[in-house]
Amino acid sequence: MTHRAAIVGAGHTRFGVLEEGPRALLRSAVEAAFASVDRSAEPRDVREAFLATLGFGGHQIGNSAAALAEEAGLVGVPVTRVENACASGGFALRSAIGALAAGASPLVLVVGLEKMTDVSNARRRYWLGVSGDTEWERAAGLTFAGVYGLIASRYFAEHGDASDALVEVATKNHENGALNPNAHFQKAVSREQVRSAPRVARPLGLYDCCPVSDGAAALLLAPPDLAHRYTDTPVYVDATGAGTDFLAVQERRELTRFGATHRAAHEAFRSAGWHRSDVSFLEVHDCFTIAELLALEDLGFAAPGEAPRLTLSGATRRTGRLPVNPDGGLKAKGHPIGATGVSQVYEVFLQLRGAAGARQVPHAEHALTHNVGGAGATAAVSLFSVG
Amino acid sequence: MTLVRRVARIAAYRPRGLVGGAPNASLDEDTFTLAATAAERAWSGQREEPEPVDVHLVGEFPAVAEWGFSALLGRATDVVRHAGGALELATTLRALEDGPGGAALLIAAELPGSAPKRSARSAPRPAGAVAFRFEAADEPGRFELPKMAASHSAVATAFKIGQGAQELPAWVHLVGDWGPSTAADRPPQERPPPEPVDVSSGAVSEGAYVPRPRYLENLPSRWRFLAEVCEACHGTTFPARGICRRCGRKEALTQVRLPFDGGRVVAVTTVGKGGQPTEFDAQVEAQGPYDVALVELARGMRVTLQVTDAPAGTLDVGDRVNTLLRRLYPMEGEWRYGRKAVPATPRTVPDVPA
Numbered sequence: 008m009t010h011r012a013a014i015v016g017a018g019h020t021r022f023g024v025l026e027e028g029p030r031a032l033l034r035s036a037v038e039a040a041f042a043s044v045d046r047s048a049e050p051r052d053v054r055e056a057f058l059a060t061l062g063f064g065g066h067q068i069g070n071s072a073a074a075l076a077e078e079a080g081l082v083g084v085p086v087t088r089v090e091n092a093c094a095s096g097g098f099a100l101r102s103a104i105g106a107l108a109a110g111a112s113p114l115v116l117v118v119g120l121e122k123m124t125d126v127s128n129a130r131r132r133y134w135l136g137v138s139g140d141t142e143w144e145r146a147a148g149l150t151f152a153g154v155y156g157l158i159a160s161r162y163f164a165e166h167g168d169a170s171d172a173l174v175e176v177a178t179k180n181h182e183n184g185a186l187n188p189n190a191h192f193q194k195a196v197s198r199e200q201v202r203s204a205p206r207v208a209r210p211l212g213l214y215d216c217c218p219v220s221d222g223a224a225a226l227l228l229a230p231p232d233l234a235h236r237y238t239d240t241p242v243y244v245d246a247t248g249a250g251t252d253f254l255a256v257q258e259r260r261e262l263t264r265f266g267a268t269h270r271a272a273h274e275a276f277r278s279a280g281w282h283r284s285d286v287s288f289l290e291v292h293d294c295f296t297i298a299e300l301l302a303l304e305d306l307g308f309a310a311p312g313e314a315p316r317l318t319l320s321g322a323t324r325r326t327g328r329l330p331v332n333p334d335g336g337l338k339a340k341g342h343p344i345g346a347t348g349v350s351q352v353y354e355v356f357l358q359l360r361g362a363a364g365a366r367q368v369p370h371a372e373h374a375l376t377h378n379v380g381g382a383g384a385t386a387a388v389s390l391f392s393v394g
Numbered sequence: 395m396t397l398v399r400r401v402a403r404i405a406a407y408r409p410r411g412l413v414g415g416a417p418n419a420s421l422d423e424d425t426f427t428l429a430a431t432a433a434e435r436a437w438s439g440q441r442e443e444p445e446p447v448d449v450h451l452v453g454e455f456p457a458v459a460e461w462g463f464s465a466l467l468g469r470a471t472d473v474v475r476h477a478g479g480a481l482e483l484a485t486t487l488r489a490l491e492d493g494p495g496g497a498a499l500l501i502a503a504e505l506p507g508s509a510p511k512r513s514a515r516s517a518p519r520p521a522g523a524v525a526f527r528f529e530a531a532d533e534p535g536r537f538e539l540p541k542m543a544a545s546h547s548a549v550a551t552a553f554k555i556g557q558g559a560q561e562l563p564a565w566v567h568l569v570g571d572w573g574p575s576t577a578a579d580r581p582p583q584e585r586p587p588p589e590p591v592d593v594s595s596g597a598v599s600e601g602a603y604v605p606r607p608r609y610l611e612n613l614p615s616r617w618r619f620l621a622e623v624c625e626a627c628h629g630t631t632f633p634a635r636g637i638c639r640r641c642g643r644k645e646a647l648t649q650v651r652l653p654f655d656g657g658r659v660v661a662v663t664t665v666g667k668g669g670q671p672t673e674f675d676a677q678v679e680a681q682g683p684y685d686v687a688l689v690e691l692a693r694g695m696r697v698t699l700q701v702t703d704a705p706a707g708t709l710d711v712g713d714r715v716n717t718l719l720r721r722l723y724p725m726e727g728e729w730r731y732g733r734k735a736v737p738a739t740p741r742t743v744p745d746v747p748a
Contacts, residue, residue, distance in 0.1 A: 149686050157662065258639075258696075262660070
């Protein structure tokens with residue numbers, strides 16, 4: 008999609024095991040987004056809204072868009088729920104840009120939400136698997152940890168043991184998360200802790216997996232020509248791309264390459280007319296450490312099999328030449344499913360405006376977000392700039 | 395001349411699982427899966443004419459046995475149940491030998507430990523299944539049966555037949571797990587008390603929800619690895635879905651069965667405690683972590699299978715596996731069944747003659 012949009016406000020709740028229920032989280036994120044607008048914006052400016060959520064646990068699984076309208080003070084305004092599993096946020100952003108292009112003006116609201124920690128353990132583990140292929144993968148005893156475990160085993164078979172790089176992804180993202188006051192985990196972890204953690208799905212251990220978190224994030228978007236009504240420093244969405252793949256990994260020709268990400272990245276870069284070298288930093292979907300390696304390759308920042316080397320070189324650290332996940336990524340910041348894709352854009356909003364505080368990436372001018380649903384069945388990629 | 399039938403092949407299956415470190419039936423086995431494996435071995439090599447087949451069962455079997463053999467063999471079957479015991483086996487065998495022609499399977503299966511404990515004095519009862527395949531023949535043929543009493547186990551007696559208690563006529567072929575007595579012949583080790591899985595409580599599903607009609611619809615691909623070859627573009631589609639994945643044609647799709655044995659492991663993981671979907675909780679509680687492998691059955695045709703009969707962590711990428719029908723998980727009042735992978739070490743390769 009080439010239609011540009013301007014982000015004029017962004018809000019974020021804490022991520023983690025929270026007291027607040029889903030409605031309180033929606034309210035907090037939306038209020039924070041309005042409060043972040045430099046000049047005032049009012050709910051009455053919002054002509055359309057999108058809610059990204061899986062509906063984890065089954066609570067208000069239907070028609071949850073109406074709950075957002077209530078909590079955002081938007082009753083009456085059209086709201087649509089967008090559900091593409093963990094990629095719901097990235098696809099909701101794309102829908103919002105489509106709405107702007109269709110004339111919803113001056114503001115469109117995007118909110119991502121998931122409340123995951125208030126359901127029973129059994130129910131949680133049921134819901135953690137609902138976005139994978141049910142009839143074959145799930146019946147064989149896999150949840151996503153297991154599917155990514157298969158993918159990691161294949162990656163090792165094709166490119167050699169990449170355990171050290173997986174450890175580096177985990178420690179790096181925890182280090183970044185320690186600087187993010189909204190992160191679920193705000194503590195660095197040692198390489199030894201990561202290595203010795205119990206295995207969840209060989210070769211992946213506990214520290215290779217993102218946590219189960221509550222949280223919400225919200226964005227206010229305006230057409231570029233109206234952005235300055237709200238702020239002098241809007242962040243622009245220059246292009247978005249998206250793609251799909253077979254739901255079940257067994258149907259795909261390759262395990263170590265996500266076709267949906269490839270397609271999404273190709274569309275986004277072609278639409279924006281950017282080169283990979285234009286990008287200052289990346290927000291990628293590291294639901295499992297192996298996913299960050301795949302992302303670097305699928306997005307075109309490393310050749311197949313080269314992501315471990317790039318990662319171990321330190322290039323992807325916050326101070327490296329291509330910082331990846333300065334907010335801690337899903338790994339440390341947490342992964343409230345529907346909120347994740349929106350949260351990535353929140354980080355971009357802060358970083359490109361130089362407002363990321365202790366975790367500020369130096370010279371951040373161009374950013375990429377990469378949001379994946381399931382084990383690569385859906386993917387959305389967006390490119391952002393300032394000025 | 396009236397067409398008659400006689401036994402053409404006798405196939406044996408002995409559980410080779412590991413429970414509590416000793417060879418034993420795995421907890422995902424029941425008399426239906428034992429019988430299914432023996433039946434597949436007896437059936438393999440059969441000419442693929444679409445004729446119905448009678449299935450006679452000796453022993454105690456779960457309700458799935460009523461319709462399961464039709465799905466397993468890919469043809470309509472009539473199932474006749476007989477009580478367990480050696481005499482019932484002998485009587486049924488003779489009745490089939492003497493009856494009018496047509497294909498038939500006679501299967502005896504037993505899984506000690508899954509039934510109430512018998513008196514300590516009774517003879518050890520092996521876990522396993524033996525399937526006798528009857529084929530139409532020009533001449534009638536009978537073979538000698540070992541001496542037996544009403545208290546004898548049908549399966550133990552059937553094993554004796556195959557292990558040479560009596561000389562077999564030349565027209566009878568043996569396949570499967572015959573050979574010298576193994577640990578599996580001894581009385582089963584104390585199985586850890588199988589978690590009482592209440593399959594009847596299915597009001598609210600906490601598992602992967604596959605409605606029964608979808609489960610049944612997929613059985614040809616799940617149980618028989620049925621794929622479709624497109625006559626127009628020669629693409630193969632698995633699981634079969636009535637449309638060519640390569641060119642989208644819905645006409646002229648030929649059904650083929652992908653091989654059950656010799657698949658190659660493309661990727662494998664060990665699912666540790668807490669990493670399993672809830673419907674596998676009872677299994678993990680009883681048996682610990684399990685492996686799941688992505689297996690290439692034929693060029694480009696892959697299936698995700700749980701690994702059984704082997705300790706977790708046994709398999710690596712590139713290893714070969716065979717597949718067997720096993721219990722998957724309970725859902726809405728019944729067990730769901732599907733194929734699982736077992737490492738294709740020499741001891742688990744069925745010696746099916748060419």
